[in-house]
Amino acid sequence: MKNKKQLIMNAAMSLIEKNGIAGLTVSDIANEAKIGKGTVYEYFKCKEDIFYEAMEYGLELCVKDLEKKALANHPDHRKAVYNFIDSAVEIIKSQVFLSFSTDSKICGFDKDSFEKLRNTVQKHYVTILGICEKINQIGIEEGATKKPSYPLTHFIFSNMIFSTVMQSVNGTIQIGIDLKPYLYEMTVKLYS
Amino acid sequence: MKNKKQLIMNAAMSLIEKNGIAGLTVSDIANEAKIGKGTVYEYFKCKEDIFYEAMEYGLELCVKDLEKKALANHPDHRKAVYNFIDSAVEIIKSQVFLSFSTDSKICGFDKDSFEKLRNTVQKHYVTILGICEKINQIGIEEGATKKPSYPLTHFIFSNMIFSTVMQSVNGTIQIGIDLKPYLYEMTVKLYS
Amino acid sequence: MKNKKQLIMNAAMSLIEKNGIAGLTVSDIANEAKIGKGTVYEYFKCKEDIFYEAMEYGLELCVKDLEKKALANHPDHRKAVYNFIDSAVEIIKSQVFLSFSTDSKICGFDKDSFEKLRNTVQKHYVTILGICEKINQIGIEEGATKKPSYPLTHFIFSNMIFSTVMQSVNGTIQIGIDLKPYLYEMTVKLYS
């Protein structure tokens, strides 16, 4: 059984997805979590803390998931990128990508708390870039890609995947072709 | 002199940057715009309309700016990409990129209004992709790039520029190297 | 017509008398003042400020009243003391005596705000002691009293009047005799 804190954070996440950050209320969170309103305050000092802790919690879960799935079962390079994309789809759907984005500056509540969140994001980015590097390592071994001159390429790779997947999932762009092979093709070019 | 409507929208933008969407109030907007609170309601039906109209307004300004700058003075391919990056920096700093992002789903207020905003975004994306295509046309003429098999590449290009610039501007990533040459190098690879 | 701030303070005073400090609510204050709840917050930052400002305001009114009445129409010594008692009855009934009492330390909200209130009380005490001195001056001229060796006597005099009147008004003590002549007699003894 999940503990109450996680229940509250999950409820908050799911409500943010439904109503946006400006529409998030503690009453709704309590209802969604099927607990009393007062109970929320036994676990969190204030509403903003729920937001920021939920972001950090979701972020951690996602990065762990990404880490586990991307390189599971000794994939070849193409499979590893596909896994990365699949994981990205999950993450986007769970809305945690929000916290990867510095748009959280805008979505968030105040600058101080945002700083704390940004630090967490940066910490997790290190892990993500490490995953990207391992994926590219496979590509290098296969002769498909090269080692990039700067780690920034890994960053561009992960951003390409996440931004494309996000806009595809959310319908901002309508794409007629199969995304995965195309993104793989682009990946190979980026690391060429 | 700007008209009142623009004054209000600019005030809203600047406040969103400072306090986030959850912290946006009509009182603050009126103060920032140095007009009366009641006057705001002479120009906008409700607070959410300010948000959405400001987004659309800013978006339009930005895309126009992008269109004008990127291809000004018959640039070569590298210069055109550099111009695109410069314009992206401006756009990011003005926070309008928010509306490009489907995170606005999360930042926004309700799903119906979001649909309207998304349609505007899609319309502008067409313009942006057109700009990207024109830029690449220059690359093709120089022999630096090829015509991509799918327009999605233009989309990936613009996302690469915007996401990298955004995170650089906002400090989520610290980059030791000079961004422009590196992004140009990646552009050439993407379109190879 | 009284201004809104005074309306709110009067409402608060009257409710404190009815329900005590622990029972004071902003909703009740708004209802009593026949204004909207939000309006209260246009005039006061928070509930505690209403309490402290009302105390200071009431205190000032009372001291002014005391000053005006006690020595009105060139009274003889007995009449001056009687006037003082009459004014004390008014003050006690209006509940402002609360703020004379350091019990406000207990009734109040926090130590910092209490300090501010105490300073106001001390300031007004100076005025009150001045009134007492003037009253005694009349007694001296009549040969009824003497100048006390210390001003503390004035203080004891005013406390005697206020505490006796308070407990008589509130019914803590039941007194069979006519209070005024008795208190006058005691006054003469104190200043003998």
Added chain:
Amino acid sequence: MKNKKQLIMNAAMSLIEKNGIAGLTVSDIANEAKIGKGTVYEYFKCKEDIFYEAMEYGLELCVKDLEKKALANHPDHRKAVYNFIDSAVEIIKSQVFLSFSTDSKICGFDKDSFEKLRNTVQKHYVTILGICEKINQIGIEEGATKKPSYPLTHFIFSNMIFSTVMQSVNGTIQIGIDLKPYLYEMTVKLYS
């Protein structure tokens, strides 16, 4: 070892002194008493009962203390008044004087409970006036004072002591002279 009930009442007293009545919470009482919150409700029906019982309990202790100390060791009149003053200082410091004061009408919670408290106060006043009478009896025997025409004088005497001591202890008045001899002098005058 004190029993739980007394522990709770002492905790409440000490918290009222710190935070005022409006700031008194059952949680704080439980913490201060180092017992569980639920345990408080094993000994008291509700929060207000703690307040009123604590008042009565403290009052009883004080009056007993006053009774014991004032006339201990066959004091002369001056010594008896000094003892009374010393005891008053103790009582003021323990904050129970609050319940002597009809300001408790304001500090308290509701009128019914206040009636009960007032009855207790009146009962104890009888004892106090008895003590004052005994003290004055000594004065009469010494030829220093006379029997007052009304018992109200005892009341005025005790009020003079308590109000002066209270405001001295709490700092509302700053007194340069030694309080005890002065109050004794006044006492003799009152009973002259």
Added chain:
DNA sequence: TATGAATGAGAATTCATTCAT
């Protein structure tokens, strides 16, 4: 047109009280 005082619905937060352990 422009204003900002007034409002009250609704949000955040507190806390007395209960009850399962």
Added chain:
DNA sequence: AATGAATGAATTCTCATTCAT
């Protein structure tokens, strides 16, 4: 007996919106 997690009613406070001027 003792506890403290859970609760929701009640409270403080906010702020979008209105409307008289």
